[in-house]
Amino acid sequence: MHNSSEGTPLLGERSSSPSTPEHLLPAPSQTPTPRRRGGYQSGRRRGQRGSTALGRVSNFDPKWWVQRARYYVPITGWLPNYQASNLVVDVKAGFMVACLLIPQALSYSSLTHLPPAYGLYTALVPALVYGMLGTSRHLSMGPEALISVLTGTLVKGQLKHLYGAYSPGMPPADTVEHFSTAVASAVALLSGLFTFALGMFRLGFLDSMISESSLRGFISGTAIVIIIGQSRIML
Numbered sequence: 529m530h531n532s533s534e535g536t537p538l539l540g541e542r543s544s545s546p547s548t549p550e551h552l553l554p555a556p557s558q559t560p561t562p563r564r565r566g567g568y569q570s571g572r573r574r575g576q577r578g579s580t581a582l583g584r585v586s587n588f589d590p591k592w593w594v595q596r597a598r599y600y601v602p603i604t605g606w607l608p609n610y611q612a613s614n615l616v617v618d619v620k621a622g623f624m625v626a627c628l629l630i631p632q633a634l635s636y637s638s639l640t641h642l643p644p645a646y647g648l649y650t651a652l653v654p655a656l657v658y659g660m661l662g663t664s665r666h667l668s669m670g671p672e673a674l675i676s677v678l679t680g681t682l683v684k685g686q687l688k689h690l691y692g693a694y695s696p697g698m699p700p701a702d703t704v705e706h707f708s709t710a711v712a713s714a715v716a717l718l719s720g721l722f723t724f725a726l727g728m729f730r731l732g733f734l735d736s737m738i739s740e741s742s743l744r745g746f747i748s749g750t751a752i753v754i755i756i757g758q759s760r761i762m763l
Contacts, residue, residue: 603660629655629670639676639757641683641708647671674750677757679715686711 598605629651637647654669662669690699690707699707726732 601660602663625655625668629668633671635758636671636673636676638761639673639754640680640712641687642712643705646709646712673754674747675719677750677753679712682715683708683711 630648633647633651634644635647636650637644640646650671658667658669687704687708690704693699726734
């Protein structure tokens, strides 16, 4: 009679013949499983890039510094390769842009309640700075109507406090000019710092959150304010 318990292990004994052969079992993985984002491979690559950049900075790699300089100061890249044959054409283009910017800057200075000389400063300095740091060949930098109106509104509001301090008399003209210049300079400095911070933190996407209809209405309202302000001077 055949014993049915012959092939089954007794209590406390291990089976000598496993149900699945060992050569069919998958081999255990010895390396971490790669992931798409934030995993082992991407983190290792980021670490390699960071260590490479840090090593180049610490070892003073000239090629790396030249590439960084050309990226942040583009004039160092295109000025050595500038062709002298384009000089005449560029001078003509600069003259035409100056003919446009000079009267524009003088008119915008009246919107900010500042002397006309400061309008010329705002037309000269941005063009020079953008020539060193900018990359567009078809962009002319200078004062804008919208910024001039907003700055003029703030300057005019602060002048009321100055007139109140000299009440019932009038403050001297030099005091009014210095006060207006100080307020406009503070506004320009703070605007530049805020813009620099937005660029450092890559917050340019906030511009896309403003609808086109809102921008058109804002620009149209600014144009009406400028027309009304200049009409009083003309009349």
